[in-house]
Amino acid sequence: MNREVIVIGGGASGMAAAISAAEQGAQVTLLEKKEQTGKKILVSGNGRCNFSSTALSARRYHCSDEAFLDRFLTRFPAERVLARFRDLGLYAAERNGGYYPSSFQASSVNTVLQRALKTLDVSVRSRVNVLSVEKEEDGFIVRSESEAFHAGKVILACGSPAGVSDPKPFTAYDILKRFGLTAAPCFPALARLIGNNGYESLWDGVRIPGIVSFYGRTYEGEIQLTKDGISGIPVFQLAHDVNQALLDGKRPCVMISFLKEPSREELAAYLKEAKAATLTNALSFRDYISALLPKKLAMALFSGSSYEQLPLSALDETHTEEILQRIYAFSYPVQKSAPMKEAQVSAGGLLLSAVNDDFEVRSVPGLFVTGELLDVDGETGGFNLHFAFASGFTAGEKAGRP
Numbered sequence: 001m002n003r004e005v006i007v008i009g010g011g012a013s014g015m016a017a018a019i020s021a022a023e024q025g026a027q028v029t030l031l032e033k034k035e036q037t038g039k040k041i042l043v044s045g046n047g048r049c050n051f052s053s054t055a056l057s058a059r060r061y062h063c064s065d066e067a068f069l070d071r072f073l074t075r076f077p078a079e080r081v082l083a084r085f086r087d088l089g090l091y092a093a094e095r096n097g098g099y100y101p102s103s104f105q106a107s108s109v110n111t112v113l114q115r116a117l118k119t120l121d122v123s124v125r126s127r128v129n130v131l132s133v134e135k136e137e138d139g140f141i142v143r144s145e146s147e148a149f150h151a152g153k154v155i156l157a158c159g160s161p162a163g164v165s166d167p168k169p170f171t172a173y174d175i176l177k178r179f180g181l182t183a184a185p186c187f188p189a190l191a192r193l194i195g196n197n198g199y200e201s202l203w204d205g206v207r208i209p210g211i212v213s214f215y216g217r218t219y220e221g222e223i224q225l226t227k228d229g230i231s232g233i234p235v236f237q238l239a240h241d242v243n244q245a246l247l248d249g250k251r252p253c254v255m256i257s258f259l260k261e262p263s264r265e266e267l268a269a270y271l272k273e274a275k276a277a278t279l280t281n282a283l284s285f286r287d288y289i290s291a292l293l294p295k296k297l298a299m300a301l302f303s304g305s306s307y308e309q310l311p312l313s314a315l316d317e318t319h320t321e322e323i324l325q326r327i328y329a330f331s332y333p334v335q336k337s338a339p340m341k342e343a344q345v346s347a348g349g350l351l352l353s354a355v356n357d358d359f360e361v362r363s364v365p366g367l368f369v370t371g372e373l374l375d376v377d378g379e380t381g382g383f384n385l386h387f388a389f390a391s392g393f394t395a396g397e398k399a400g401r402p
């Protein structure tokens, strides 16, 4: 039996897979097309690497098979990823529900993974861009631009084109296709959203704690208003659904509430009070609103409105309703997503139905697919790295066994 395992891709998932396969006694080669492994780990979590979460649940992901993911997360919860890292000499610290290395430095995660690869004698080959994988009698032949490698088992852990500026094309989907495997379409899943609706040049630079929602999904947090659209963590969380709607030819609008506090009801009452109070009833609406919202946002939402110059006492019910609507239920039409190279994670990839619980491709025994190359993308907060590490450790353990 050929005990050689080739792991293609030296990211989170590939390094985890290589470590687990080598622990089982397999002879492991890790092929990475960049000059260095773990580049995305280094930039993750703003350089702090939020690698798992206290709130793991299949519902925090988009994927084609929620039952599969449920089963997998039960089998491989956060505690197990933390324990695997503890074995490597890395200890976790929890902050706001996310697990980070205790150093709060992403480089610590890379360091312990690379150290373990070395200790386990994994042959790490960088600058090897794999172009094809073919089945042969007792395993696989893996070809790069200039070399061929043979192995009994292959783990494809190539990630996705998200967050990568690479002149070389992303070949993993073609590799899957040549095995007759279907990948769901790839598009940005955690990314800012772009519009061109006339507000953008006015509100550029504003950051405000608010609420965004789209088709039943609602997220709170700091909304960043930019010169060409909307950004920030809560906006990222909607990107999968919004971009799917764009792909389906729809014209998606994100609903924005620019204020969490005061609530809509509270502000309606305050406005009524202000219309009657001696100190405020003669104020123009423009002056009143620019102390309630960031000035640039107030300009973007209300400049040119018919009531901008009116004194508060002259505002009628219709004006009040429109003002509340603009602040608490602002409908922002999205025209496109930020480009893939700016996204944190992509949607799409090999359908979960194509692999078994060890991430081995059902129709191609000996071939495993892990991490972001699968049709699984999570919210921000450690969900994506958790899945990348956990699927890598799982596939590696199975592939490395005799």
Ligand SMILES: Cc1cc2nc3c(=O)[nH]c(=O)nc-3n(C[C@H](O)[C@H](O)[C@H](O)COP(=O)(O)OP(=O)(O)OC[C@H]3O[C@@H](n4cnc5c(N)ncnc54)[C@H](O)[C@@H]3O)c2cc1C
Binding pocket: 008, 009, 010, 011, 012, 013, 014, 031, 032, 033, 034, 037, 038, 039, 040, 041, 043, 044, 045, 046, 049, 050, 051, 052, 128, 129, 130, 131, 157, 158, 159, 160, 162, 163, 170, 171, 172, 343, 344, 345, 370, 371, 372, 373, 381, 382, 383, 384, 385, 386, 388
């Ligand atoms: C800016 C940013 C911040 C992020 N922050 C977080 C965070 O805090 N928490 C979180 O959970 N997730 C975060 N993510 C997402 C997370 O980093 C990814 O989901 C995760 O790294 C996916 O791991 P992976 O191993 O599947 O893929 P990757 O990490 O992308 O690794 C794939 C590797 O395969 C290599 N490769 C690709 N094709 C080939 C080929 N043909 N031949 C050889 N090698 C190949 C690539 O060069 C790459 O090194 C962030 C992503 C970005 C871009």
